Amino acid sequence: MTPSQIRSELLGQHSEIRRMVEDLQNLARGLDNASVSRSDLSAALVRLAHGLRAHNRYEEEILGGLLVKVDAWGPARVELMNEHHAGEHRQLLAALFDAGSALETSGPENLSICLDRVLEHMAYEEKAILGDDVLRDDSVVADQVGG
Secondary structure (H helix, E strand, C coil): CCHHHHHHHHHHHHHHHHHHHHHHHHHHHHHHCCCCCHHHHHHHHHHHHHHHHHHHHHHHHHHHHHHHHHCCCHHHHHHHHHHHHHHHHHHHHHHHHHHHHCHHHHCCHHHHHHHHHHHHHHHHHHHHCCCCCCCCCCCCCCCCCCC
């Protein structure tokens, strides 16, 4: 797979995650007028959590070896990605489940905060890791002198 194909595939997964987030946000709004059951909301929450987990594993697997080679910042990008996935994503998944179970007492506000974090993290990844200036099909050679 070329870097642009990898980028395209991962961005497609991000689009799917955004769709799941939007569905969950809509379901959470429906709780206010009782048009949505808590079991529907919980099921959507579980789908999102599983989708994020699968995406993160795939992203780490497919990008780990590639990012270290893209430029001088490659190893730092891999480290940041792994830190985000190990820390932020796993904390986020726990927070998503906590928010889902806490809806009884706190309403959808906590869930909304968690969903915003998912969107913010994907936006960061799209700029710092999945940008076309990072995942390029042409190779960039550092310290090359032209003449």
